Amino acid sequence: MHHANHYYGHSHVLARYCGIDGDPPRLHGYLQHGWNIGDGMAADHEFVAGTPLLLWSERTRRRAWSLGRRETYVVGSPWAYLLLQDQAPPVRRDGTIWYPFHGWEGQHVQGDHDRLIAEIKDTEPGPVTVCLYWQEFRTASVRRRYERAGFRVICHGYRGGWWEDLDPLFLHRQLDELRKHRRVASNRLCSAVFYGALAGCESAVYGDPMVLDRENLAFGGQARIQRQWPELHGTRTDPVVAREIAVAELGADRLLPPEELTRILGWTGVPR
Known part of the structure; x- marks a missing residue:
């Protein structure tokens, strides 16, 4: 496997x-x-x-x-x-869970987290949970910026790799968090935004999309994403349309x- x-x-x-x-x-x-x-x-x-x-x-x-x-x-x-x-019973949702664009073990993100924090504060009406990828979460200089901004900062866990540090409950924790929040947002359209839309969250994509080191643009990159899915970009999007697209993209x-x-x-x- x-x-x-x-x-x-x-x-x-x-x-x-x-x-x-x-x-x-x-x-x-x-x-x-x-x-x-x-x-x-x-x-x-x-x-x-x-x-x-x-x-x-x-x-x-x-x-x-x-x-x-x-x-x-x-x-x-x-x-x-x-x-x-x-299929858990409905719970009262509050605030926004925000997923900053992240890198991975082989590529790192370059961007202005302070400017992104300012945009989040200016946009989100309720309490904000920021979910960082494990690399950013373990990078104290990044994590503390979001903590000092007054956000609740979490990490869903480690995705696993090379058959080690596997985490069968990663998606379960993510689902629990998404179901607590009214909105899901990110600075790039990504799996988490689609996951949230399918789980009943309002969705938003806004802010500096940042840059991935040595990003592969073979399929059109960020420019194509914004061009092909304009309905999902902005601080407010139509939840019915977002869910329809999420259903199609997530199968x-x-x-x-x-x-x-x-x-x-x-x-x-x-x-x-």
Whole structure:
């Protein structure tokens, strides 16, 4: 199994949906682990020819097909399966959960956090929770800026990597937080914004989008995102439209029954 299939507890969510207890078995294919505007796969991953791509949505599958990727299956996002399994009763929502654009272990973000903090303060009407990626959260100079601004600062955890430090409950914690908040926002359109829209939050994308070190612009980058999804950018967006787009991008309209998903993931015959 490619180690990225375990990111954020994705394989654990799918295994639970398929009725498999314990650690998820080997998954036959490359599972999309984040929203992107290309073929669904991370640009830095190496692939074995002929291995299936397990994609979140029909939109992503069409892009992958246009790039010559033929072994593709639309399975829906783990996030959408989690919401299907964890249908908690409604709770009172308050304030905004804000996700500053982040880098990852191989690339870091460059930007003015102080200016972003000022924009958040000028825009958000209620209490603000800032959720940082683990790298920024562990960087005291970054974390303390948001704390000094009076924001509640959290981290959902470590996504895991190379089969170590796996966190099956990452998405569960994220869902708990999103359900507490009325709004979700970021300075770039990203998985978290779509997750929040699907989980019932109002969404917003505004502020300095910052710069990712050595950012790959092969698919059009930030300029294309703003051009293709203008309805999702701004301090206030239409929640009905945002949810419709989130359903399409996260494949919430393409979820498979457990038996079919089990077959596609190569888990037929695995003890339940």
